[in-house]
Amino acid sequence: MTTDVILSNRRSELWAVVSVLLLGQFVSFILALLNFTSSLTANLGANSPVTLGLFGYLALTIVNGSILLYQRRKLIIPWYWYALLAFFDVQGNYLFNSAYYFTSITSVALLDCWTVAWVIIFTRLFLGTRYSLWQFIGASICGLGLCLVFLSDAGVGGGGGSNILLGDLLVIGGTVFFALSNVGQEYCVKKIGLVEVLAMLGAFGMLFSVIQISIVERKNLEAIKWSTELILTFFGYTVGFFMFYTLTPLMLKTSGSTLFNLSLLTADMWAVVIRIFFYHQQVDWLYYVAFLIVGVGLFIYTKSDKNPDLPSEPANGIPKQQYELVDEQSIESQVETA
Numbered sequence: 001m002t003t004d005v006i007l008s009n010r011r012s013e014l015w016a017v018v019s020v021l022l023l024g025q026f027v028s029f030i031l032a033l034l035n036f037t038s039s040l041t042a043n044l045g046a047n048s049p050v051t052l053g054l055f056g057y058l059a060l061t062i063v064n065g066s067i068l069l070y071q072r073r074k075l076i077i078p079w080y081w082y083a084l085l086a087f088f089d090v091q092g093n094y095l096f097n098s099a100y101y102f103t104s105i106t107s108v109a110l111l112d113c114w115t116v117a118w119v120i121i122f123t124r125l126f127l128g129t130r131y132s133l134w135q136f137i138g139a140s141i142c143g144l145g146l147c148l149v150f151l152s153d154a155g156v157g158g159g160g161g162s163n164i165l166l167g168d169l170l171v172i173g174g175t176v177f178f179a180l181s182n183v184g185q186e187y188c189v190k191k192i193g194l195v196e197v198l199a200m201l202g203a204f205g206m207l208f209s210v211i212q213i214s215i216v217e218r219k220n221l222e223a224i225k226w227s228t229e230l231i232l233t234f235f236g237y238t239v240g241f242f243m244f245y246t247l248t249p250l251m252l253k254t255s256g257s258t259l260f261n262l263s264l265l266t267a268d269m270w271a272v273v274i275r276i277f278f279y280h281q282q283v284d285w286l287y288y289v290a291f292l293i294v295g296v297g298l299f300i301y302t303k304s305d306k307n308p309d310l311p312s313e314p315a316n317g318i319p320k321q322q323y324e325l326v327d328e329q330s331i332e333s334q335v336e337t338a
Helices: 003-043 049-071 079-099 105-111 114-127 133-156 164-192 195-223 228-255 257-279 285-303 328-337
Strands: none
Touching: 003 049, 003 228, 003 257, 003 285, 049 079, 049 195, 049 228, 079 164, 079 195, 114 133, 114 164, 114 257, 133 257, 133 285, 164 195, 164 228, 164 257, 195 228, 228 257, 257 285
16 A cells, blocks of 8 residues: 555545534534523523424424425334334433523533433443443543533532422433433434434424423413514524434434534533623633543544444344344335335
């Protein structure tokens, strides 16, 4: 192999790492916008965490469902798997958005780190993912960077809350649901692509949201005083929701759910950028150091990520039983149709 070919391969590998990191930070920035918009709707008097997500699921269903209907093909993965993933996702959104009413933003951001731990556990159990020592080191460096953010927040009044224990429990419960949803989506998108996953996640997410709204949120909706500003806020959240959920499967497919959730750790830092532009707040220098440290941790994790997140099939073409989440009858019907 010539020197030019080696240099070209190294440049390609470096660009692949950088592109994944940039995509992760773009998704993280969108998440920060979603959190900002969600808090803004609460400040405008709309205590409706499930309704916020409803319109986002509706947008996913309309766009991706139309593509799926145009293709006129049967589902590759059985519908009940999508129903389960959507249930996890809706509950994760509900618990997280509800936690802001009981505990501090700092506590929510701190406990949100549990998502990474749950994802590592679930990918190991359900997908058979193996992590190298350098990946653990990279993840630890990301956690160190985030600790600097909390250290800075401690001096700007991050505490408080009407029921801190309840709020913290809601966040921890939300991390479990989000981790299960991310791991399930990672498996699905690496098997069949994005459109079917997004269409079914949107459809079942919309269904579960309507059911949950009728049970726990109907009175809150009746008490909302709608205004042009509040409607625009809902619209902005829906656009951000659609972008976030459209890019999430792409990130899961290219890098896996662990790196995806590590990338989202910088959402709190992007929230600082938003506060600077909207509220002209002063920012502690630790934020900039923290952002740099998290970036280094993400680079180390991504650069050492050599193993695929899903195990390869053996030579005889028969996958291991623990990964056969796809219904065999569904696969056979696809073959017969073809």
